[in-house]
Amino acid sequence: MISCGIDLGSRAVKLVLMDDGRLIHRAVYDTVVFYRDFGRVEAGEFSVSFGLLGLPAGFDRLTVTGYGRNTVKVKGASVIPEIKAHASGAVFQSGLSDFTLLDIGGQDTKVVKVVGGLTADFSMNDKCAASSGRYVENMAAILGMTLDEISAYHELPEKLSATCAIFGESELIQKIAEGVPRESLAAGVNLSIVKRVLPMLRRYPDGPVVFSGGVARNGAVAELVKTHTGREVIRLAEPALNGAIGCAVV
Amino acid sequence: MEKVGFTTTIPVEAVLAAGLVPVDLNNVFIGSADPSGMVEEAESDGLPRTTCGWIKGLYQAVREAGIRKVIAVTQGDCSNTHALMELWQADGVETIPFGFPYDRDPDLLRLQVRKLMDALGTGEAATLDMFERLRPVRGKLARLDEMTWRDGVVTGGENHLWLVSSSDFGGEPARFESDLDRFITEADRRERPLGRKLRIGCIGVPPIFTDFHDAVESMGCSVVFNEVQRQFSLPYPDADFHSAYMRYTYPYDVFGRIADIKVQAELRGLDGIIHYCQSFCFRAIEDILIRRGVRLPVLTIEGDRPGPVDARTQIRIEGFVGMLREIKGL
Numbered sequence: 001m002i003s004c005g006i007d008l009g010s011r012a013v014k015l016v017l018m019d020d021g022r023l024i025h026r027a028v029y030d031t032v033v034f035y036r037d038f039g040r041v042e043a044g045e046f047s048v049s050f051g052l053l054g055l056p057a058g059f060d061r062l063t064v065t066g067y068g069r070n071t072v073k074v075k076g077a078s079v080i081p082e083i084k085a086h087a088s089g090a091v092f093q094s095g096l097s098d099f100t101l102l103d104i105g106g107q108d109t110k111v112v113k114v115v116g117g118l119t120a121d122f123s124m125n126d127k128c129a130a131s132s133g134r135y136v137e138n139m140a141a142i143l144g145m146t147l148d149e150i151s152a153y154h155e156l157p158e159k160l161s162a163t164c165a166i167f168g169e170s171e172l173i174q175k176i177a178e179g180v181p182r183e184s185l186a187a188g189v190n191l192s193i194v195k196r197v198l199p200m201l202r203r204y205p206d207g208p209v210v211f212s213g214g215v216a217r218n219g220a221v222a223e224l225v226k227t228h229t230g231r232e233v234i235r236l237a238e239p240a241l242n243g244a245i246g247c248a249v250v
Numbered sequence: 251m252e253k254v255g256f257t258t259t260i261p262v263e264a265v266l267a268a269g270l271v272p273v274d275l276n277n278v279f280i281g282s283a284d285p286s287g288m289v290e291e292a293e294s295d296g297l298p299r300t301t302c303g304w305i306k307g308l309y310q311a312v313r314e315a316g317i318r319k320v321i322a323v324t325q326g327d328c329s330n331t332h333a334l335m336e337l338w339q340a341d342g343v344e345t346i347p348f349g350f351p352y353d354r355d356p357d358l359l360r361l362q363v364r365k366l367m368d369a370l371g372t373g374e375a376a377t378l379d380m381f382e383r384l385r386p387v388r389g390k391l392a393r394l395d396e397m398t399w400r401d402g403v404v405t406g407g408e409n410h411l412w413l414v415s416s417s418d419f420g421g422e423p424a425r426f427e428s429d430l431d432r433f434i435t436e437a438d439r440r441e442r443p444l445g446r447k448l449r450i451g452c453i454g455v456p457p458i459f460t461d462f463h464d465a466v467e468s469m470g471c472s473v474v475f476n477e478v479q480r481q482f483s484l485p486y487p488d489a490d491f492h493s494a495y496m497r498y499t500y501p502y503d504v505f506g507r508i509a510d511i512k513v514q515a516e517l518r519g520l521d522g523i524i525h526y527c528q529s530f531c532f533r534a535i536e537d538i539l540i541r542r543g544v545r546l547p548v549l550t551i552e553g554d555r556p557g558p559v560d561a562r563t564q565i566r567i568e569g570f571v572g573m574l575r576e577i578k579g580l
Contacts, residue, residue, distance in 0.1 A: 080572070081565070081568040081571075081572035082565050082568070082569055083569030083570075083573060084569070084572045084573075084576075108562075118576045119572070119573040119576060120573075121547060121573070122569060124569075126552060
């Protein structure tokens with residue numbers, strides 16, 4: 001059976017095809033480009049042009065989640081809440097049933113307590129994209145680093161006070177002007193992400209931390225989570241696709 | 251008759267006993283045709299963007315409703331009210347301070363009420379008489395609340411509107427009562443719902459979202475408890491005037507609120523609680539204690555400006571409802 005899962009994220013649309021639990025296709029699109037170029041609205045529903053995506057039309061099952069589903073109804077799809085999609089994806093990918101899921105995406109951070117494979121409780125960040133994926137992207141750009149490069153530093157972090165994705169820029173520029181090494185600034189950026197999610201992780205102190213979302217690719221953040229929580233941190237093989245995988249396997 | 255505004259629930263009996271028209275400024279703001287525009291107007295006068303939306307709404311409500319006298323609750327609500335009072339004073343609006351004593355000191359409460367009556371030009375006998383006249387109206391609101399959680403014939407949104415309106419009885423208690431009678435008669439004829447839905451309690455200040463209850467109930471839940479709105483209706487049928495305002499939980503410490511929430515959660519069979527916090531509000535700090543005290547799943551959401559529930563909040567509520575369904579096996 002072929003199932004398609006789509007996670008309509010704030011920054012990217014993630015799409016996977018799975019054949020009886022095996023990942024057979026993955027794709028990531030810019031959210032704006034996806035809505036503009038790969039479908040059209042018919043009678044209030046967004047109809048995805050699978051042909052334009054180079055995919056066969058008609059799957060055994062099509063399931064979507066994410067931001068877009070509040071404003072865009074996808075034709076022929078069943079819809080599941082984001083938390084459920086991410087928890088299901090993490091259970092599937094980690095093979096665990098009791099853990100704390102930490103998902104840091106483009107604008108949102110979620111911490112989900114999973115017990116017996118089901119969501120038992122969750123927290124999400126407040127109305128601010130500070131310490132989200134967007135913050136790391138902006139800071140990396142200021143430091144002249146790629147996302148892979150910024151992910152390499154967790155030692156000797158410079159103390160940063162502004163975690164705002166916008167005001168953080170001027171703080172970094174000031175520090176660069178003061179001659180603070182870029183490596184320390186990169187570590188400071190990674191640490192400020194971790195400090196922001198620690199209160200949420202502390203709410204659910206049991207079991208390992210399963211790390212998903214685009215920021216889970218950042219090894220320094222994973223290392224800092226481990227150091228500051230003393231817990232095992234498991235990075236998923238497909239962190240950014242986790243919500244889409246959860247849709248496909250739910 | 252002269253209108254007297256107020257910033258949060260006060261002993262409204264004193265205003266009515268003085269022959270004045272009580273106006274809950276919160277209701278003027280959120281019930282206006284363009285509450286969002288009112289916030290923008292207040293900001294254009296310099297009220298900070300990083301301040302409570304309700305405070306900005308109250309500021310503008312006084313202007314738009316042409317109110318020249320305001321009772322400002324200086325203790326028992328937030329200290330933003332102090333600055334609001336000062337802005338009104340500078341605009342020539344008469345302000346009457348009223349404080350609910352933090353420690354529920356009965357003597358201090360009596361003193362505050364007496365000063366309020368003096369300022370309004372009325373006395374205790376007339377105020378107590380008005381309290382007794384309002385007792386049956388509040389009794390009917392308690393009936394309406396039961397029709398929400400016990401009978402399931404009044405929606406959470408209707409419950410919210412009626413209870414929140416009881417802070418000033420729309421300025422005309424007699425008319426309020428006859429409208430309420432009509433509503434109860436009509437609702438009593440509705441069909442009792444079949445099957446069990448998730449039962450949600452909403453706690454915290456009334457949400458600034460204009461469609462909050464509809465949004466929650468459209469996800470297949472019933473909102474069967476509106477904590478603060480119920481408090482506005484003074485749900486203490488046997489209490490006398492002073493003890494009713496002593497038991498009224500909203501303006502005092504959070505522990506009294508938590509005790510009330512726990513009793514009502516048990517009585518109403520709640521499956522989960524949504525705690526609404528206004529952006530920039532001190533009550534978001536009390537969320538820590540509410541989560542510790544209430545042994546039920548709690549979702550905390552935050553709103554800033556008036557308008558429909560935004561996409562970010564919507565996905566949080568959907569996630570919470572989905573989680574409760576899994577837990578309850580519904």
